[in-house]
Amino acid sequence: MGFIPQNLTREAIKKIQLDGLRWTVNHALANSSLYQRNFAKAGITAQDVRSLDDLQNLPFLDKHDLQADYPMPLKSVSDEAVVRIHGSSGTTGKRKVMCYTQKDIDVWADMFARCYELSGMTRQDRVHIAVGYGLWTAGAGFQLGCERFGAMAVPMGPVNTDMHVEMLVDMQSTVFCSTASMALLMAEEVKKRGLLSKIKLNKIILGAERHSDAMRNHIGELLGVDEIYDIYGLTEVYGPGAGLDCTAHEGIHFWDDLFIYEIIDPVTLKPVADGEVGELVITSLKKEASPLIRYRTHDMTRIIPGDCPCGLSFPRHDRIQGRSDDMFIYRAVNIYPNQIDLILDPMDGVGSEYQIVLDHQENGRDMMTLKVERSDSASTNDDTALSAMISDRLRRKLLVRAAVEILDPEALPRTQKKSQRVFDNRNGNSS
Numbered sequence: 525m526g527f528i529p530q531n532l533t534r535e536a537i538k539k540i541q542l543d544g545l546r547w548t549v550n551h552a553l554a555n556s557s558l559y560q561r562n563f564a565k566a567g568i569t570a571q572d573v574r575s576l577d578d579l580q581n582l583p584f585l586d587k588h589d590l591q592a593d594y595p596m597p598l599k600s601v602s603d604e605a606v607v608r609i610h611g612s613s614g615t616t617g618k619r620k621v622m623c624y625t626q627k628d629i630d631v632w633a634d635m636f637a638r639c640y641e642l643s644g645m646t647r648q649d650r651v652h653i654a655v656g657y658g659l660w661t662a663g664a665g666f667q668l669g670c671e672r673f674g675a676m677a678v679p680m681g682p683v684n685t686d687m688h689v690e691m692l693v694d695m696q697s698t699v700f701c702s703t704a705s706m707a708l709l710m711a712e713e714v715k716k717r718g719l720l721s722k723i724k725l726n727k728i729i730l731g732a733e734r735h736s737d738a739m740r741n742h743i744g745e746l747l748g749v750d751e752i753y754d755i756y757g758l759t760e761v762y763g764p765g766a767g768l769d770c771t772a773h774e775g776i777h778f779w780d781d782l783f784i785y786e787i788i789d790p791v792t793l794k795p796v797a798d799g800e801v802g803e804l805v806i807t808s809l810k811k812e813a814s815p816l817i818r819y820r821t822h823d824m825t826r827i828i829p830g831d832c833p834c835g836l837s838f839p840r841h842d843r844i845q846g847r848s849d850d851m852f853i854y855r856a857v858n859i860y861p862n863q864i865d866l867i868l869d870p871m872d873g874v875g876s877e878y879q880i881v882l883d884h885q886e887n888g889r890d891m892m893t894l895k896v897e898r899s900d901s902a903s904t905n906d907d908t909a910l911s912a913m914i915s916d917r918l919r920r921k922l923l924v925r926a927a928v929e930i931l932d933p934e935a936l937p938r939t940q941k942k943s944q945r946v947f948d949n950r951n952g953n954s955s
């Protein structure tokens with residue numbers, strides 16, 4: 525316990541941030557040719573960083589920059605100092621590879637231990653880790669944090685469902701960590717096998733992908749768990765553990781003694797006001813091997829102004845609403861997948877899973893089909909009315925017409941990883 529720093533005043537945080545920013549800029553400019561090029565293009569030197577306000581003048585770093593200098597684009601230390609690498613899944617373009625020094629690994633472990641502490645976990649807990657191990661940061665991060673925290677890690681990784689269920693029962697694990705998709709898959713499996721009374725879970729920590737309230741509630745109901753936490757992170761900022769919602773569940777606390785978060789308008793690239801939704805841009809304050817300066821995450825969220833009822837002074841951002849590059853254009857309307865969540869979420873009879881399929885018709889028009897699972901309690905007799913109701917809401921809220929297909933519960937594919945919800949067959953794009 526005691527991983528979360530207490531009583532850091534705003535002045536103390538500002539000093540940590542300015543010192544960390546200066547150190548990071550000096551370090552990156554002394555050691556990384558990518559940063560040297562980026563800063564030279566913008567006509568900025570390390571001496572130009574005198575106050576925190578100067579951050580706004582520094583050039584952004586985007587994912588295409590990382591791909592251009594593949595495989596170790598940001599490496600700012602010697603090979604001997606690098607003790608590990610991790611990489612993103614690389615579904616679009618080359619994967620992003622990040623390097624870690626031993627100090628980076630230590631900072632990550634402490635950062636993740638803070639998340640476990642924030643969730644109210646104790647050292648008595650047994651933590652079933654059901655995410656991929658290996659190049660992906662997920663398994664390594666949950667494991668590292670668990671060991672640093674001092675709870676018992678049950679390092680399952682991506683094994684088959686039988687083995688997960690067997691170990692949940694045998695080990696009497698109390699905490700389940702996974703992607704939202706995997707938590708749903710396991711919850712449905714536990715229900716199907718009638719094992720609820722044989723397991724002992726009381727917390728779920730899920731992350732790595734956007735998920736709706738409906739999905740979260742469904743998972744909680746099936747597993748009999750009230751406490752579900754949302755963990756955020758990305759390979760570029762060590763991995764999972766960059767933030768977690770507290771017991772108040774009113775936003776994700778993030779560690780502003782380790783990172784500076786900015787929220788910008790993804791089109792004008794100017795900062796938006798606190799409380800307004802925009803793209804999250806992150807600057808690291810301690811990363812040695814792969815420092816980040818104004819890294820565009822493309823994740824859309826907002827800073828939640830004001831104090832958290834839990835009393836923790838670390839600031840909060842809202843749950844991730846999606847990625848600025850997730851947006852698709854259908855019949856001249858810009859649509860983010862989370863807008864579909866918001867349409868489906870409050871409706872009776874609708875399950876938590878859906879898919880959006882976009883096709884190009886022979887008549888030249890685009891066609892959107894929304895495939896939606898019926899909830900367990902709904903009847904097939906009501907499918908026609910349900911589909912008409914969803915079409916009507918789509919028309920009123922998004923001003924688009926789409927075909928709506930109602931499917932049986934569990935008809936859509938389940939995955940242990942991150943779910944794909946948009947299938948754009950118009951030019952081969954999917955997200």
Ligand code: DLL
Nearest residue numbers: 612662731732733734755756757758759763764844
């Ligand atoms: O997904 C790290 C992670 C693993 C986080 C396990 C949480 C749990 P990447 O593969 O680099 O890293 O993908 C990072 O995933 O930019 C977001 O778009 C998305 N993402 C991560 N956490 C959340 C979340 C891991 N809690 C990308 N809610 C990020 C929504 C999330 N999206």
